[in-house]
Amino acid sequence: SKILFDGQIIDRDNLVDIEDRGYQFGDGVYEVIGVYEGRPFMMDEHLHRLKRSAGEIQLNLPFSLEEFRRQLNQLVKANHLDEGIIYLQVTRGAASRWHEFPGRGVRPKVTAYTRAEERMTQVEDQGGHAVLTEDIRWLRCDIKTLNLLPNVLAKQKAVENGAVEAILHRGDTVTEASASNVFIVKNGELFTHPANNYILNGITRQKVLEICRKINIPVHEQTYTVDELLAADEVFVTATKSDIIPILEVDGNQIGSGKPGATTGQILKQFRSLIHELVHT
Ligand code: PLP
Numbered sequence: 001s002k003i004l005f006d007g008q009i010i011d012r013d014n015l016v017d018i019e020d021r022g023y024q025f026g027d028g029v030y031e032v033i034g035v036y037e038g039r040p041f042m043m044d045e046h047l048h049r050l051k052r053s054a055g056e057i058q059l060n061l062p063f064s065l066e067e068f069r070r071q072l073n074q075l076v077k078a079n080h081l082d083e084g085i086i087y088l089q090v091t092r093g094a095a096s097r098w099h100e101f102p103g104r105g106v107r108p109k110v111t112a113y114t115r116a117e118e119r120m121t122q123v124e125d126q127g128g129h130a131v132l133t134e135d136i137r138w139l140r141c142d143i144k145t146l147n148l149l150p151n152v153l154a155k156q157k158a159v160e161n162g163a164v165e166a167i168l169h170r171g172d173t174v175t176e177a178s179a180s181n182v183f184i185v186k187n188g189e190l191f192t193h194p195a196n197n198y199i200l201n202g203i204t205r206q207k208v209l210e211i212c213r214k215i216n217i218p219v220h221e222q223t224y225t226v227d228e229l230l231a232a233d234e235v236f237v238t239a240t241k242s243d244i245i246p247i248l249e250v251d252g253n254q255i256g257s258g259k260p261g262a263t264t265g266q267i268l269k270q271f272r273s274l275i276h277e278l279v280h281t
Pocket residue numbers: 032151176177178179180181200201202203204205238239240
């Protein structure tokens with residue numbers, strides 16, 4: 001398949017410099033953009049978040065967002081991608097290995113590739129289980145950086161326990177999950193952790209909040225505890241491409257009726273109609 005490398009669409013090859021700062025320090029930022037029937041979903045929102053993440057680590061993007069958009073659309077076409085994702089990352093570039101930023105002559109490295117991936121409608125409809133694990137990440141989880149080791153360890157624990165996600169908590173407070181945001185429904189109202197330094201403000205999360213305002217589901221961007229999570233009527237997680245997944249059990253504790261909830265179902269239906277609109281306009 002083809003990849004995007006420094007602004008050019010080329011064949012995939014082993015092109016990473018062993019002293020690339022992404023490779024050695026995780027010194028870079030990334031985005032994952034969903035593609036539905038050949039159409040990238042909410043690409044502008046993802047690119048704006050990339051720009052923000054880059055700014056927070058003092059990395060100047062080497063292309064305008066306009067130019068990124070053009071190149072990524074070209075990549076999707078070159079790979080004839082129908083269903084899947086675009087992975088885009090920008091590292092601080094390759095330079096002799098010293099912790100401090102390299103000199104001005106070192107250009108950030110932009111790479112992107114696509115991966116074909118079926119839609120996850122089955123797990124979105126049927127739901128899955130989650131495990132709980134302590135959130136051991138740093139205090140800038142709002143930046144989408146390449147440093148994902150705590151997320152990797154958390155997701156591994158989920159998979160080893162037959163769960164779809166690991167829900168993270170800092171002490172008593174639920175923050176998010178290893179690769180998704182967490183919502184609970186109590187008495188018809190929605191709660192999710194506020195978008196601050198403790199979570200990544202998911203693009204899917206933001207869309208879900210917008211949907212709730214539109215269909216008059218009260219939303220509270222407010223913290224809640226592990227006990228409140230376990231006592232919720234419904235729990236769901238949101239992320240790019242897996243959209244909305246109902247969580248039916250957390251660490252062996254059944255949530256609500258143990259079936260995907262009505263409020264979650266309503267939101268999922270609205271979310272799918274947004275995708276349908278994208279694909280058919
Ligand atoms: N939280 C974390 C830690 C993530 O890695 C992700 C990305 O998949 C999300 C939340 C969800 O963000 P988005 O909806 O933008 O994919």
